[in-house]
Amino acid sequence: MMMKRPAAGLAKLCAVVVGAALMLVGRPARAIDIKRATLSNGAVLLVAEQHQLPMVTVSIALDAGARRDPPGKEGLAALTAAALMQGTSRLSASQFNEQVDFIGSALSVGAEMDYARAGFTSVSRYRSRTLKLLSELLEEPGLRDADIERKRSEQVAAIKASQQQPGYVARLAFRKQLFGSAPYGHPVEGLASSVARLTPSDVRGFYRRYYRMGGAVIAVVGDVNAAAVQSELERSFARLRGRPAEQATPGAPALAPALKAELINRDLAQATVLAGSAGIARSNPDYYRLKVMNYILGGGGFASRLVKVVRSRAGLAYSVASWFEADKFVGPFVVALQTKNRSANAALKLVIEQLRRMKQEPVSDAELDSAKRFLIGSFPLKLDRQSAIARFLLQIELYGLGLDYADRYPALIGAVTKADVEAVARKYLHPDRLLVVVVANQDKARIDPTALRRQASPGASPTAAGTEPAKAQAAVSARATPAPPGHSGY
Numbered sequence: 001m002m003m004k005r006p007a008a009g010l011a012k013l014c015a016v017v018v019g020a021a022l023m024l025v026g027r028p029a030r031a032i033d034i035k036r037a038t039l040s041n042g043a044v045l046l047v048a049e050q051h052q053l054p055m056v057t058v059s060i061a062l063d064a065g066a067r068r069d070p071p072g073k074e075g076l077a078a079l080t081a082a083a084l085m086q087g088t089s090r091l092s093a094s095q096f097n098e099q100v101d102f103i104g105s106a107l108s109v110g111a112e113m114d115y116a117r118a119g120f121t122s123v124s125r126y127r128s129r130t131l132k133l134l135s136e137l138l139e140e141p142g143l144r145d146a147d148i149e150r151k152r153s154e155q156v157a158a159i160k161a162s163q164q165q166p167g168y169v170a171r172l173a174f175r176k177q178l179f180g181s182a183p184y185g186h187p188v189e190g191l192a193s194s195v196a197r198l199t200p201s202d203v204r205g206f207y208r209r210y211y212r213m214g215g216a217v218i219a220v221v222g223d224v225n226a227a228a229v230q231s232e233l234e235r236s237f238a239r240l241r242g243r244p245a246e247q248a249t250p251g252a253p254a255l256a257p258a259l260k261a262e263l264i265n266r267d268l269a270q271a272t273v274l275a276g277s278a279g280i281a282r283s284n285p286d287y288y289r290l291k292v293m294n295y296i297l298g299g300g301g302f303a304s305r306l307v308k309v310v311r312s313r314a315g316l317a318y319s320v321a322s323w324f325e326a327d328k329f330v331g332p333f334v335v336a337l338q339t340k341n342r343s344a345n346a347a348l349k350l351v352i353e354q355l356r357r358m359k360q361e362p363v364s365d366a367e368l369d370s371a372k373r374f375l376i377g378s379f380p381l382k383l384d385r386q387s388a389i390a391r392f393l394l395q396i397e398l399y400g401l402g403l404d405y406a407d408r409y410p411a412l413i414g415a416v417t418k419a420d421v422e423a424v425a426r427k428y429l430h431p432d433r434l435l436v437v438v439v440a441n442q443d444k445a446r447i448d449p450t451a452l453r454r455q456a457s458p459g460a461s462p463t464a465a466g467t468e469p470a471k472a473q474a475a476v477s478a479r480a481t482p483a484p485p486g487h488s489g490y
Helices: 009-026 076-084 094-100 124-139 145-163 166-179 190-196 200-210 224-236 288-297 306-313 341-360 363-378 380-385 386-398 405-414 416-429 448-458
Strands: 002-004 034-039 044-049 053-064 104-113 114-122 219-220 261-265 270-277 319-324 332-340 435-440
Touching: 009 380, 009 386, 034 053, 034 224, 034 386, 044 224, 044 386, 044 435, 053 124, 053 224, 053 386, 076 104, 076 145, 076 200, 104 200, 104 341, 114 124, 114 386, 124 200, 124 224, 124 405, 145 200, 145 319, 145 380, 166 261, 166 270, 166 435, 200 405, 219 224, 261 448, 288 306, 288 405, 288 416, 306 319, 306 332, 306 341, 332 341, 341 416, 363 380, 363 386, 363 416, 380 405, 386 416
Parallel strands: 044 219, 261 435
Antiparallel strands: 002 104, 034 044, 053 114, 053 219, 104 114, 270 332, 270 435, 319 332
16 A cells, blocks of 8 residues: 655656666666665665666665554554655644645655555655655654544545455455465455554554664665765664564465365456465575466466466456465465356366466477566566666565676576476466355356366366357457566566
8 A cells, every 4th residue: 555645846757757768678687786785773775876867766665564464453554654644743744745746756655565665756956855854754753643543544445445346355355265364364455344443552553663774675776876875864764773573484374175265246247266375485496487487377468378278269268367476475376367257167177277287297398488588588677767676676685686686587587497397386386275266146157166176186187278158258358467466576
């Protein structure tokens, strides 16, 4: 959940930004020269000087994400981040926003699952003024009762509105079933019932415990001098010392003994389906092998097997994709699809078949080559703007990837073999032990868990793609396949 102030002044630079972005795309990833330092408050600073534009982006990752929410207080990290945007002890929310708007900067504080992020983008001449405002916001927040209670009401209202969306309902049920009461078992925004119980005292306590610079990472990208910005940051956050207590690593979710289906009834024209199991943490050395495997399976858009078989050939889904959410702790592996109610069973059978096929049969040379070429070739395109580079710098520090990661990434992907793909498919894909969540008109969908379990069993015979009766097929639209929410894929 990210709260942002608009940046009217930055709009004047749009034409220049586009040109510079194209310049960045054309440069090899190794052109990012990163300088690293540790500040006296314990924060790690990474700076990438880029002087093509008179702009600066600063992004700070703090150990204050939603995984820190106490049991029964889910949504507290998100509410704290939203409350921080309501001004300082000196400035009200409207006064603070006026000052940010006056210099045309964009400033934000928000909570994600693993970390809270605070930062800004400004033109170079107003960098110091914007940094001073961010420093005041983090060091001397207002956190007034009335502001917290207003943001709490807004958060509850937003959650209730989301509950009308089948995708949200499916994701909520999937996470709860997979992770239970573990840190990843609830959404970042929390639950309507838990957020409604949060108090201003809860918010101020969360801020005091977790908004510390010890263990934080600061990324600075743009028209700066590394030594000068380091000195400025030393002064700006001198009072945010201390480090949050270490959080125990939860165990990976256990596999179900057999395919398990949760069927949620809604009066809908189409079914939303999630199927998956436990995946990996970002620190897992199989990460790069899984990137290649998943590209072939369902992460490669129209080049992937799931799209080719379930959507293009059989016409049984509006959209279908797969991904691994590789975070600080073990995240989920997910296959997501949307289809007509009456097509849900047939589409699920084809998904299960493709998972089994990936485990049992080697991928082709053409599939492997295509996946590796795309993953390597598209990597620089993910670093096409300052905000993307700043997020990249945060990730290489948070996950210990190394300052030379951009140089090593092509070799990490290029080293993946057909045997590697087959090995990780056998290790991490579990079609016979999937967790399946279906939000649909269940009278029309008629999901048959018993038939799905038979399809998932190792000895099941394959289903011929495209042999479903025409009346059971979904009308395929031009809608793009879904992408994993909030993941950069670095």
